[in-house]
Amino acid sequence: MIKKTLATVVLFSAFTFSHTAMAAGLEDDMKTLGKNYKAFNQAANPQAATAALDNMRAAAVHSKQYKLAPNTTDKVSSSTSLFDQIVVEIDKAKLLVQAGKLDDAKKQGKKIAELRDQGHKYYTH
Numbered sequence: 001m002i003k004k005t006l007a008t009v010v011l012f013s014a015f016t017f018s019h020t021a022m023a024a025g026l027e028d029d030m031k032t033l034g035k036n037y038k039a040f041n042q043a044a045n046p047q048a049a050t051a052a053l054d055n056m057r058a059a060a061v062h063s064k065q066y067k068l069a070p071n072t073t074d075k076v077s078s079s080t081s082l083f084d085q086i087v088v089e090i091d092k093a094k095l096l097v098q099a100g101k102l103d104d105a106k107k108q109g110k111k112i113a114e115l116r117d118q119g120h121k122y123y124t125h
Contacts, residue, residue, distance in 0.1 A: 026066045032059035033086075033116070040109055046097050049105060053094045056112070060086045070122050079119070086115050 036055040043049035060083050068079035077085075089111045096105035 026063060026068075029059040029063040032056070033063075037109070037112060037116075040093075041106055043102070046100070046102060049097045049102055050094060053090050053097065057087055057090045057094075060090065082115060082119050086112055089115065 033056050036052040036059070040049055040052035040056065043052060064080050064083045066079070089108065093105040093108045093112070096102075096108055
């Protein structure tokens with residue numbers, strides 16, 4: 001009896017810890033995306049913009065491991081697909097920065113914010 005109770009407590013604790021770790025990991029990625037999106041928009045030179053975009057890309061790629069459930073009955077793309085779209089937009093902005101078109105890259109970067117807002121509208125974790 002004690003062994004079954006102890007096993008149940010251990011399994012429940014492990015499940016709770018893994019769920020908390022997942023939420024914290026995704027939350028950290030979202031904070032990284034937000035902080036670096038702001039840094040990208042405030043960047044005065046290509047080096048700062050590129051560094052912010054690289055950090056954003058790493059956070060978006062890492063976020064793909066979390067499968068989010070939509071909080072709506074509307075037909076929406078998967079969370080993985082949404083993160084893929086964000087990565088594509090980050091890559092487009094980075095190409096513009098590398099071509100010396102920082103202002104155009106910042107305009108392109110607005111699509112990243114649109115995708116972010118779409119994700120916040122349809123997904124919870």
